Amino acid sequence: MHNAVCSEIIKFRRNKMAWVGTLIIATIPLFMIWNRLVIDPQREYMEWLMSVLMLNTLILPIVNGFVITSNMQREYQDRTIRNVLTAPVSREKFLTAKLVVWFLWYLISFCLSEVIVIAGCYILFPVEFTTRNMRYALSLFTQNNFFSFIVGIPILLICVKQQALFYPSMLATLGSAVLQAAGLQVSEELILPACICPWTAVSISGMVGWGTQYWRICTITITVCGIIGFIGALVSFKRQDQ
Amino acid sequence: MHVRKGRIYGLLGRNGAGKTTIIGSTIESPSFYSNLTATENLLIFSRLRGKVNENKICDALGVVGLPYQDKKIFSKYSLGMKQRLAIANAIKNDPELLILDEPTNGLDPIGIAEMRMLIRRLSHECGKTILISSHQLSEMEQMVDWIGIIHEGRMLEECSYQQLEENRHSYIRLIVKEPEQVYEYLKKTLSIENIKRPEASVIEIYDLKYGTLELNSRLFAAGFAVAEISKCQNSLEDYFKELTGGAGIA
Numbered sequence: 001m002h003n004a005v006c007s008e009i010i011k012f013r014r015n016k017m018a019w020v021g022t023l024i025i026a027t028i029p030l031f032m033i034w035n036r037l038v039i040d041p042q043r044e045y046m047e048w049l050m051s052v053l054m055l056n057t058l059i060l061p062i063v064n065g066f067v068i069t070s071n072m073q074r075e076y077q078d079r080t081i082r083n084v085l086t087a088p089v090s091r092e093k094f095l096t097a098k099l100v101v102w103f104l105w106y107l108i109s110f111c112l113s114e115v116i117v118i119a120g121c122y123i124l125f126p127v128e129f130t131t132r133n134m135r136y137a138l139s140l141f142t143q144n145n146f147f148s149f150i151v152g153i154p155i156l157l158i159c160v161k162q163q164a165l166f167y168p169s170m171l172a173t174l175g176s177a178v179l180q181a182a183g184l185q186v187s188e189e190l191i192l193p194a195c196i197c198p199w200t201a202v203s204i205s206g207m208v209g210w211g212t213q214y215w216r217i218c219t220i221t222i223t224v225c226g227i228i229g230f231i232g233a234l235v236s237f238k239r240q241d242q
Numbered sequence: 243m244h245v246r247k248g249r250i251y252g253l254l255g256r257n258g259a260g261k262t263t264i265i266g267s268t269i270e271s272p273s274f275y276s277n278l279t280a281t282e283n284l285l286i287f288s289r290l291r292g293k294v295n296e297n298k299i300c301d302a303l304g305v306v307g308l309p310y311q312d313k314k315i316f317s318k319y320s321l322g323m324k325q326r327l328a329i330a331n332a333i334k335n336d337p338e339l340l341i342l343d344e345p346t347n348g349l350d351p352i353g354i355a356e357m358r359m360l361i362r363r364l365s366h367e368c369g370k371t372i373l374i375s376s377h378q379l380s381e382m383e384q385m386v387d388w389i390g391i392i393h394e395g396r397m398l399e400e401c402s403y404q405q406l407e408e409n410r411h412s413y414i415r416l417i418v419k420e421p422e423q424v425y426e427y428l429k430k431t432l433s434i435e436n437i438k439r440p441e442a443s444v445i446e447i448y449d450l451k452y453g454t455l456e457l458n459s460r461l462f463a464a465g466f467a468v469a470e471i472s473k474c475q476n477s478l479e480d481y482f483k484e485l486t487g488g489a490g491i492a
Contacts, residue, residue: 094290
Protein backbone atom coordinates (compact mmCIF):
# COMPACT_ATOMS: atom_id res chain seq x y z
CA MET A 1 0.00 0.00 0.00
CA HIS A 2 2.88 2.33 0.87
CA ASN A 3 4.39 1.81 -2.60
CA ALA A 4 1.06 2.43 -4.33
CA VAL A 5 0.60 5.67 -2.39
CA CYS A 6 4.18 6.78 -3.22
CA SER A 7 3.50 6.13 -6.94
CA GLU A 8 0.39 8.27 -6.77
CA ILE A 9 2.30 11.05 -5.04
CA ILE A 10 4.82 11.11 -7.92
CA LYS A 11 1.94 11.44 -10.39
CA PHE A 12 0.15 14.12 -8.37
CA ARG A 13 3.32 16.17 -8.04
CA ARG A 14 3.42 16.51 -11.82
CA ASN A 15 -0.34 16.94 -12.24
CA LYS A 16 -0.78 20.49 -13.50
CA MET A 17 -4.51 20.35 -12.86
CA ALA A 18 -3.83 19.70 -9.15
CA TRP A 19 -1.51 22.72 -8.90
CA VAL A 20 -3.97 24.94 -10.75
CA GLY A 21 -6.75 23.59 -8.53
CA THR A 22 -4.84 24.46 -5.35
CA LEU A 23 -4.21 27.92 -6.74
CA ILE A 24 -7.92 28.42 -7.52
CA ILE A 25 -8.97 27.19 -4.07
CA ALA A 26 -6.51 29.61 -2.43
CA THR A 27 -7.63 32.43 -4.69
CA ILE A 28 -11.26 32.34 -3.44
CA PRO A 29 -10.57 33.80 0.06
CA LEU A 30 -7.87 36.06 -1.39
CA PHE A 31 -10.41 37.44 -3.84
CA MET A 32 -12.93 37.96 -1.05
CA ILE A 33 -10.33 39.78 1.09
CA TRP A 34 -9.56 42.06 -1.85
CA ASN A 35 -13.30 42.51 -2.45
CA ARG A 36 -13.89 43.61 1.16
CA LEU A 37 -10.87 45.92 1.15
CA VAL A 38 -11.46 47.58 -2.21
CA ILE A 39 -15.05 47.16 -3.39
CA ASP A 40 -17.27 46.59 -0.37
CA PRO A 41 -15.62 47.90 2.85
CA GLN A 42 -18.98 48.09 4.64
CA ARG A 43 -19.62 44.36 4.52
CA GLU A 44 -20.15 42.81 7.97
CA TYR A 45 -18.10 39.91 9.35
CA MET A 46 -20.83 37.23 9.14
CA GLU A 47 -21.92 38.37 5.69
CA TRP A 48 -18.33 38.21 4.47
CA LEU A 49 -17.79 34.77 6.00
CA MET A 50 -20.97 33.38 4.41
CA SER A 51 -19.99 34.81 1.02
CA VAL A 52 -16.63 33.04 1.23
CA LEU A 53 -18.41 29.84 2.25
CA MET A 54 -20.84 30.10 -0.67
CA LEU A 55 -18.07 30.61 -3.21
CA ASN A 56 -16.16 27.80 -1.59
CA THR A 57 -19.20 25.51 -1.78
CA LEU A 58 -19.55 26.21 -5.48
CA ILE A 59 -15.93 26.14 -6.63
CA LEU A 60 -14.32 23.50 -4.40
CA PRO A 61 -16.34 20.53 -5.72
CA ILE A 62 -15.73 21.66 -9.31
CA VAL A 63 -11.97 21.84 -8.84
CA ASN A 64 -12.01 18.59 -6.89
CA GLY A 65 -13.90 16.77 -9.65
CA PHE A 66 -11.62 18.16 -12.35
CA VAL A 67 -8.51 17.01 -10.50
CA ILE A 68 -9.61 13.41 -10.05
CA THR A 69 -10.94 13.34 -13.61
CA SER A 70 -7.61 14.47 -15.04
CA ASN A 71 -5.76 12.00 -12.83
CA MET A 72 -7.89 8.98 -13.76
CA GLN A 73 -8.44 9.90 -17.39
CA ARG A 74 -4.67 10.14 -17.94
CA GLU A 75 -4.31 6.50 -16.90
CA TYR A 76 -6.64 5.44 -19.70
CA GLN A 77 -5.54 8.02 -22.26
CA ASP A 78 -1.83 7.21 -21.88
CA ARG A 79 -2.79 3.52 -21.61
CA THR A 80 -0.67 3.21 -18.47
CA ILE A 81 -3.63 1.40 -16.98
CA ARG A 82 -2.52 -1.66 -19.00
CA ASN A 83 0.84 -1.68 -17.19
CA VAL A 84 -0.96 -1.22 -13.91
CA LEU A 85 -3.46 -3.99 -14.53
CA THR A 86 -0.68 -6.41 -15.48
CA ALA A 87 1.50 -5.46 -12.49
CA PRO A 88 1.27 -7.65 -9.39
CA VAL A 89 -0.51 -4.94 -7.43
CA SER A 90 -4.07 -5.40 -6.26
CA ARG A 91 -6.64 -3.19 -7.91
CA GLU A 92 -8.08 -2.34 -4.50
CA LYS A 93 -4.71 -0.97 -3.40
CA PHE A 94 -4.29 0.98 -6.61
CA LEU A 95 -7.68 2.66 -6.32
CA THR A 96 -7.37 3.17 -2.56
CA ALA A 97 -3.98 4.81 -3.08
CA LYS A 98 -5.61 7.14 -5.61
CA LEU A 99 -8.32 8.03 -3.09
CA VAL A 100 -5.77 8.60 -0.31
CA VAL A 101 -3.52 10.87 -2.38
CA TRP A 102 -6.51 12.67 -3.86
CA PHE A 103 -7.73 13.33 -0.31
CA LEU A 104 -4.25 14.46 0.81
CA TRP A 105 -4.15 16.98 -2.02
CA TYR A 106 -7.66 18.13 -1.10
CA LEU A 107 -6.74 18.41 2.58
CA ILE A 108 -3.65 20.52 1.83
CA SER A 109 -5.64 22.74 -0.53
CA PHE A 110 -8.55 23.39 1.80
CA CYS A 111 -6.24 23.88 4.82
CA LEU A 112 -4.39 26.52 2.80
CA SER A 113 -7.74 28.12 1.97
CA GLU A 114 -8.78 28.09 5.64
CA VAL A 115 -5.51 29.68 6.73
CA ILE A 116 -6.17 32.48 4.25
CA VAL A 117 -9.75 32.85 5.56
CA ILE A 118 -8.47 33.16 9.14
CA ALA A 119 -5.80 35.63 8.03
CA GLY A 120 -8.54 37.56 6.21
CA CYS A 121 -10.63 37.68 9.39
CA TYR A 122 -7.61 38.97 11.30
CA ILE A 123 -6.92 41.71 8.76
CA LEU A 124 -10.51 42.72 7.98
CA PHE A 125 -12.35 42.19 11.29
CA PRO A 126 -9.96 42.65 14.23
CA VAL A 127 -12.89 43.13 16.64
CA GLU A 128 -14.59 39.89 15.64
CA PHE A 129 -11.30 38.00 15.59
CA THR A 130 -11.95 36.00 18.76
CA THR A 131 -11.17 32.39 19.58
CA ARG A 132 -14.87 31.55 19.64
CA ASN A 133 -15.55 33.11 16.25
CA MET A 134 -12.50 31.53 14.63
CA ARG A 135 -13.35 28.13 16.05
CA TYR A 136 -16.82 28.46 14.56
CA ALA A 137 -15.47 29.59 11.19
CA LEU A 138 -12.90 26.79 11.06
CA SER A 139 -15.36 24.09 12.07
CA LEU A 140 -17.90 25.36 9.54
CA PHE A 141 -15.39 25.39 6.67
CA THR A 142 -13.72 22.12 7.66
CA GLN A 143 -17.02 20.28 7.94
CA ASN A 144 -18.28 21.72 4.67
CA ASN A 145 -15.04 20.91 2.82
CA PHE A 146 -14.75 17.43 4.30
CA PHE A 147 -18.36 16.53 3.47
CA SER A 148 -17.94 18.03 0.03
CA PHE A 149 -15.05 15.63 -0.61
CA ILE A 150 -17.07 12.62 0.55
CA VAL A 151 -19.99 13.36 -1.76
CA GLY A 152 -17.43 13.83 -4.55
CA ILE A 153 -16.22 10.21 -4.27
CA PRO A 154 -18.88 8.89 -6.71
CA ILE A 155 -17.00 10.95 -9.34
CA LEU A 156 -14.27 8.32 -8.99
CA LEU A 157 -16.78 5.66 -10.02
CA ILE A 158 -17.73 7.71 -13.10
CA CYS A 159 -14.04 8.20 -13.91
CA VAL A 160 -13.46 4.43 -13.80
CA LYS A 161 -16.51 3.77 -15.97
CA GLN A 162 -15.86 6.51 -18.52
CA GLN A 163 -12.22 5.38 -19.02
CA ALA A 164 -10.58 7.72 -21.58
CA LEU A 165 -13.56 10.07 -21.76
CA PHE A 166 -13.85 13.05 -19.47
CA TYR A 167 -17.16 14.81 -20.06
CA PRO A 168 -19.43 12.46 -18.04
CA SER A 169 -17.46 13.11 -14.85
CA MET A 170 -17.18 16.82 -15.69
CA LEU A 171 -20.95 17.04 -16.03
CA ALA A 172 -21.45 15.11 -12.82
CA THR A 173 -18.99 17.44 -11.09
CA LEU A 174 -20.86 20.52 -12.27
CA GLY A 175 -24.17 18.94 -11.24
CA SER A 176 -22.78 18.12 -7.82
CA ALA A 177 -21.50 21.69 -7.35
CA VAL A 178 -24.85 23.19 -8.39
CA LEU A 179 -26.71 20.92 -5.96
CA GLN A 180 -24.33 21.82 -3.14
CA ALA A 181 -24.81 25.53 -3.82
CA ALA A 182 -28.59 25.01 -4.10
CA GLY A 183 -28.51 23.44 -0.64
CA LEU A 184 -27.68 26.88 0.79
CA GLN A 185 -31.00 28.22 -0.51
CA VAL A 186 -33.30 25.43 0.70
CA SER A 187 -36.46 26.58 2.48
CA GLU A 188 -37.52 25.15 5.82
CA GLU A 189 -40.27 22.94 4.33
CA LEU A 190 -37.81 21.21 2.03
CA ILE A 191 -35.10 20.68 4.59
CA LEU A 192 -35.81 16.95 5.12
CA PRO A 193 -35.63 15.97 1.42
CA ALA A 194 -32.55 18.17 1.13
CA CYS A 195 -30.96 16.25 4.00
CA ILE A 196 -31.60 12.99 2.19
CA CYS A 197 -29.95 14.18 -1.04
CA PRO A 198 -26.21 13.87 -0.22
CA TRP A 199 -25.12 16.89 -2.26
CA THR A 200 -27.60 19.35 -0.76
CA ALA A 201 -26.98 17.73 2.62
CA VAL A 202 -23.42 19.11 2.57
CA SER A 203 -24.73 22.70 2.78
CA ILE A 204 -27.61 21.82 5.10
CA SER A 205 -25.22 20.23 7.60
CA GLY A 206 -23.51 23.61 8.01
CA MET A 207 -26.77 25.43 8.62
CA VAL A 208 -28.38 23.11 11.16
CA GLY A 209 -26.74 22.75 14.55
CA TRP A 210 -24.15 20.06 15.34
CA GLY A 211 -25.67 16.88 16.71
CA THR A 212 -29.26 17.77 15.76
CA GLN A 213 -31.51 15.26 14.06
CA TYR A 214 -31.10 16.94 10.67
CA TRP A 215 -27.33 17.02 11.08
CA ARG A 216 -27.35 13.29 11.81
CA ILE A 217 -29.45 12.56 8.72
CA CYS A 218 -27.07 14.68 6.62
CA THR A 219 -24.01 12.88 8.01
CA ILE A 220 -25.51 9.44 7.39
CA THR A 221 -26.59 10.36 3.84
CA ILE A 222 -23.19 11.82 2.99
CA THR A 223 -21.31 8.86 4.46
CA VAL A 224 -23.48 6.33 2.62
CA CYS A 225 -22.97 8.27 -0.61
CA GLY A 226 -19.18 8.19 -0.17
CA ILE A 227 -19.13 4.48 0.72
CA ILE A 228 -21.37 3.52 -2.21
CA GLY A 229 -19.25 5.66 -4.53
CA PHE A 230 -16.00 4.02 -3.48
CA ILE A 231 -17.33 0.46 -3.41
CA GLY A 232 -18.91 1.05 -6.83
CA ALA A 233 -15.59 2.35 -8.17
CA LEU A 234 -13.76 -0.69 -6.74
CA VAL A 235 -16.22 -3.19 -8.18
CA SER A 236 -16.23 -1.46 -11.55
CA PHE A 237 -12.42 -1.29 -11.62
CA LYS A 238 -12.07 -4.96 -10.63
CA ARG A 239 -14.39 -5.99 -13.44
CA GLN A 240 -12.52 -3.93 -15.97
CA ASP A 241 -10.48 -5.79 -18.55
CA GLN A 242 -8.50 -3.15 -20.41
CA MET B 243 7.17 -23.81 -28.12
CA HIS B 244 10.72 -24.51 -27.06
CA VAL B 245 12.56 -21.36 -26.04
CA ARG B 246 16.17 -22.09 -25.17
CA LYS B 247 17.82 -20.25 -22.33
CA GLY B 248 20.00 -17.32 -23.39
CA ARG B 249 18.79 -17.40 -26.99
CA ILE B 250 16.68 -15.08 -29.10
CA TYR B 251 13.55 -16.84 -30.26
CA GLY B 252 11.63 -15.25 -33.12
CA LEU B 253 7.91 -15.92 -33.43
CA LEU B 254 7.00 -15.24 -37.02
CA GLY B 255 3.57 -14.91 -38.53
CA ARG B 256 1.24 -12.74 -40.53
CA ASN B 257 -0.94 -10.09 -38.96
CA GLY B 258 -3.66 -11.95 -37.11
CA ALA B 259 -1.76 -15.25 -37.08
CA GLY B 260 -1.98 -15.37 -33.28
CA LYS B 261 1.46 -14.14 -32.19
CA THR B 262 0.29 -11.63 -29.58
CA THR B 263 -2.41 -14.01 -28.39
CA ILE B 264 0.21 -16.66 -27.74
CA ILE B 265 2.67 -14.53 -25.79
CA GLY B 266 0.09 -12.31 -24.14
CA SER B 267 2.45 -9.44 -23.46
CA THR B 268 3.23 -6.38 -25.43
CA ILE B 269 5.47 -3.40 -25.88
CA GLU B 270 3.93 -2.80 -29.31
CA SER B 271 2.77 0.62 -28.15
CA PRO B 272 4.74 1.68 -25.08
CA SER B 273 2.44 3.06 -22.37
CA PHE B 274 3.91 5.50 -19.90
CA TYR B 275 2.87 8.68 -18.15
CA SER B 276 3.43 11.32 -20.78
CA ASN B 277 4.08 14.14 -18.29
CA LEU B 278 6.74 12.26 -16.33
CA THR B 279 10.40 11.56 -17.04
CA ALA B 280 11.79 8.12 -17.85
CA THR B 281 13.18 7.73 -14.33
CA GLU B 282 9.90 8.76 -12.72
CA ASN B 283 7.96 6.34 -14.93
CA LEU B 284 10.25 3.45 -14.02
CA LEU B 285 10.08 4.44 -10.37
CA ILE B 286 6.27 4.28 -10.47
CA PHE B 287 6.19 0.85 -12.10
CA SER B 288 8.91 -0.42 -9.75
CA ARG B 289 6.85 0.74 -6.79
CA LEU B 290 3.76 -0.98 -8.17
CA ARG B 291 5.78 -4.19 -8.34
CA GLY B 292 6.94 -3.60 -4.78
CA LYS B 293 10.66 -3.58 -5.67
CA VAL B 294 12.23 -0.17 -5.55
CA ASN B 295 15.92 -0.17 -6.35
CA GLU B 296 17.11 3.05 -7.92
CA ASN B 297 20.43 1.46 -8.90
CA LYS B 298 18.58 -1.11 -10.99
CA ILE B 299 16.55 1.62 -12.65
CA CYS B 300 19.78 3.47 -13.43
CA ASP B 301 21.35 0.26 -14.80
CA ALA B 302 18.30 -0.56 -16.93
CA LEU B 303 18.29 2.91 -18.44
CA GLY B 304 22.03 2.59 -19.06
CA VAL B 305 21.57 -0.72 -20.91
CA VAL B 306 19.03 0.79 -23.30
CA GLY B 307 21.03 3.99 -23.68
CA LEU B 308 18.68 6.42 -21.95
CA PRO B 309 19.91 8.97 -19.40
CA TYR B 310 19.12 8.54 -15.69
CA GLN B 311 17.47 11.47 -13.87
CA ASP B 312 16.99 13.28 -17.16
CA LYS B 313 14.45 16.12 -17.21
CA LYS B 314 12.99 15.25 -20.59
CA ILE B 315 9.42 14.04 -20.24
CA PHE B 316 8.05 10.96 -21.99
CA SER B 317 5.84 12.88 -24.44
CA LYS B 318 8.98 14.52 -25.89
CA TYR B 319 10.57 11.13 -26.63
CA SER B 320 10.91 9.72 -30.14
CA LEU B 321 9.23 6.38 -30.83
CA GLY B 322 12.63 4.65 -30.66
CA MET B 323 13.30 6.11 -27.23
CA LYS B 324 9.81 5.07 -26.10
CA GLN B 325 10.47 1.51 -27.23
CA ARG B 326 13.81 1.50 -25.42
CA LEU B 327 12.15 2.79 -22.27
CA ALA B 328 9.63 -0.05 -22.55
CA ILE B 329 12.55 -2.49 -22.66
CA ALA B 330 14.19 -0.75 -19.69
CA ASN B 331 10.90 -1.19 -17.83
CA ALA B 332 10.93 -4.87 -18.70
CA ILE B 333 14.56 -5.48 -17.65
CA LYS B 334 14.70 -3.30 -14.53
CA ASN B 335 13.85 -6.25 -12.28
CA ASP B 336 16.45 -8.42 -14.05
CA PRO B 337 14.10 -11.04 -15.51
CA GLU B 338 15.47 -14.16 -17.19
CA LEU B 339 12.92 -14.06 -19.99
CA LEU B 340 11.98 -11.03 -22.04
CA ILE B 341 8.88 -11.08 -24.23
CA LEU B 342 8.86 -8.43 -26.92
CA ASP B 343 5.90 -8.06 -29.24
CA GLU B 344 6.76 -6.24 -32.45
CA PRO B 345 9.55 -4.20 -30.83
CA THR B 346 10.56 -2.54 -34.10
CA ASN B 347 7.06 -1.50 -35.13
CA GLY B 348 6.94 2.03 -36.46
CA LEU B 349 10.67 2.66 -36.08
CA ASP B 350 12.78 4.25 -38.80
CA PRO B 351 15.68 2.22 -40.30
CA ILE B 352 18.20 3.63 -37.82
CA GLY B 353 15.83 2.99 -34.94
CA ILE B 354 15.35 -0.59 -36.16
CA ALA B 355 19.13 -1.13 -36.34
CA GLU B 356 19.56 0.28 -32.82
CA MET B 357 16.78 -1.89 -31.47
CA ARG B 358 18.34 -4.94 -33.15
CA MET B 359 21.70 -4.20 -31.58
CA LEU B 360 20.09 -3.69 -28.19
CA ILE B 361 18.22 -6.99 -28.37
CA ARG B 362 21.38 -8.82 -29.40
CA ARG B 363 23.33 -7.20 -26.58
CA LEU B 364 20.65 -8.18 -24.08
CA SER B 365 20.98 -11.76 -25.19
CA HIS B 366 24.73 -12.05 -25.72
CA GLU B 367 26.04 -9.77 -22.97
CA CYS B 368 23.29 -9.88 -20.35
CA GLY B 369 22.33 -13.52 -20.96
CA LYS B 370 18.62 -12.79 -21.33
CA THR B 371 16.35 -15.26 -23.04
CA ILE B 372 14.29 -13.28 -25.52
CA LEU B 373 11.07 -14.14 -27.25
CA ILE B 374 10.23 -11.75 -30.08
CA SER B 375 7.15 -11.77 -32.22
CA SER B 376 7.21 -10.02 -35.54
CA HIS B 377 5.90 -10.11 -39.06
CA GLN B 378 9.06 -8.47 -40.37
CA LEU B 379 10.97 -11.34 -41.90
CA SER B 380 14.10 -9.39 -42.77
CA GLU B 381 14.36 -8.22 -39.17
CA MET B 382 13.97 -11.69 -37.77
CA GLU B 383 16.63 -13.01 -40.11
CA GLN B 384 19.18 -10.64 -38.62
CA MET B 385 18.31 -11.14 -34.99
CA VAL B 386 17.12 -14.55 -33.96
CA ASP B 387 18.83 -17.83 -33.06
CA TRP B 388 15.63 -19.86 -33.08
CA ILE B 389 12.48 -19.37 -35.04
CA GLY B 390 8.88 -20.48 -34.78
CA ILE B 391 6.52 -19.97 -37.68
CA ILE B 392 2.88 -19.56 -36.75
CA HIS B 393 -0.12 -19.48 -39.05
CA GLU B 394 -3.80 -19.35 -38.15
CA GLY B 395 -2.96 -20.02 -34.52
CA ARG B 396 -0.93 -23.17 -35.29
CA MET B 397 2.82 -23.58 -34.98
CA LEU B 398 3.92 -24.79 -38.40
CA GLU B 399 7.64 -25.08 -37.82
CA GLU B 400 10.13 -24.56 -35.07
CA CYS B 401 13.85 -24.82 -35.70
CA SER B 402 17.18 -23.12 -35.22
CA TYR B 403 18.06 -20.37 -37.62
CA GLN B 404 20.88 -22.57 -38.93
CA GLN B 405 18.42 -25.36 -39.75
CA LEU B 406 16.19 -22.85 -41.43
CA GLU B 407 19.08 -21.75 -43.61
CA GLU B 408 19.64 -25.36 -44.59
CA ASN B 409 15.96 -25.87 -45.34
CA ARG B 410 15.87 -22.95 -47.68
CA HIS B 411 16.32 -24.18 -51.25
CA SER B 412 19.26 -23.22 -53.42
CA TYR B 413 18.69 -22.99 -57.15
CA ILE B 414 20.26 -21.71 -60.35
CA ARG B 415 18.52 -18.83 -62.04
CA LEU B 416 18.86 -18.42 -65.78
CA ILE B 417 17.77 -15.63 -68.08
CA VAL B 418 17.95 -16.80 -71.68
CA LYS B 419 16.90 -15.66 -75.12
CA GLU B 420 15.16 -18.93 -76.13
CA PRO B 421 13.53 -20.19 -72.92
CA GLU B 422 11.37 -22.87 -74.57
CA GLN B 423 14.31 -24.55 -76.31
CA VAL B 424 16.58 -24.20 -73.27
CA TYR B 425 13.85 -25.73 -71.05
CA GLU B 426 13.58 -28.72 -73.40
CA TYR B 427 17.35 -29.04 -73.61
CA LEU B 428 17.72 -29.05 -69.83
CA LYS B 429 14.97 -31.64 -69.41
CA LYS B 430 15.78 -34.00 -72.24
CA THR B 431 19.49 -33.67 -72.91
CA LEU B 432 20.79 -32.92 -69.42
CA SER B 433 18.02 -34.91 -67.65
CA ILE B 434 17.36 -32.16 -65.09
CA GLU B 435 14.01 -32.79 -63.39
CA ASN B 436 13.17 -29.98 -60.98
CA ILE B 437 12.80 -26.91 -63.18
CA LYS B 438 10.45 -23.94 -62.78
CA ARG B 439 9.61 -21.06 -65.07
CA PRO B 440 8.36 -18.16 -62.90
CA GLU B 441 8.58 -15.70 -65.80
CA ALA B 442 8.73 -16.01 -69.59
CA SER B 443 12.50 -15.66 -69.97
CA VAL B 444 13.47 -16.91 -66.52
CA ILE B 445 14.24 -20.52 -65.65
CA GLU B 446 14.93 -21.75 -62.14
CA ILE B 447 16.76 -25.05 -61.71
CA TYR B 448 16.38 -26.72 -58.30
CA ASP B 449 18.10 -29.94 -59.33
CA LEU B 450 21.70 -28.90 -58.69
CA LYS B 451 23.56 -31.74 -60.46
CA TYR B 452 25.44 -29.12 -62.49
CA GLY B 453 27.20 -26.09 -61.15
CA THR B 454 26.78 -22.66 -62.74
CA LEU B 455 30.10 -22.87 -64.58
CA GLU B 456 29.44 -26.26 -66.12
CA LEU B 457 25.85 -25.43 -66.99
CA ASN B 458 26.92 -22.22 -68.67
CA SER B 459 29.56 -24.11 -70.71
CA ARG B 460 27.04 -26.73 -71.84
CA LEU B 461 24.43 -24.15 -72.83
CA PHE B 462 27.07 -22.16 -74.70
CA ALA B 463 28.28 -25.31 -76.45
CA ALA B 464 24.69 -26.11 -77.45
CA GLY B 465 24.41 -22.68 -79.04
CA PHE B 466 22.11 -20.94 -76.50
CA ALA B 467 22.60 -17.30 -75.59
CA VAL B 468 22.64 -16.88 -71.80
CA ALA B 469 21.97 -13.33 -70.59
CA GLU B 470 22.34 -14.12 -66.89
CA ILE B 471 23.21 -17.11 -64.73
CA SER B 472 23.43 -17.05 -60.95
CA LYS B 473 23.14 -19.27 -57.92
CA CYS B 474 20.31 -18.13 -55.63
CA GLN B 475 18.69 -19.15 -52.40
CA ASN B 476 15.05 -18.95 -51.46
CA SER B 477 14.39 -16.01 -49.21
CA LEU B 478 12.79 -16.55 -45.81
CA GLU B 479 9.66 -15.06 -47.32
CA ASP B 480 9.61 -17.71 -50.05
CA TYR B 481 10.09 -20.37 -47.42
CA PHE B 482 7.36 -18.81 -45.31
CA LYS B 483 5.00 -18.83 -48.30
CA GLU B 484 5.83 -22.44 -48.96
CA LEU B 485 5.06 -23.39 -45.37
CA THR B 486 1.84 -21.44 -45.10
CA GLY B 487 0.56 -22.72 -48.39
CA GLY B 488 1.07 -19.55 -50.35
CA ALA B 489 0.03 -16.94 -47.81
CA GLY B 490 2.69 -14.27 -47.92
CA ILE B 491 3.79 -12.15 -45.06
CA ALA B 492 1.81 -8.98 -44.39
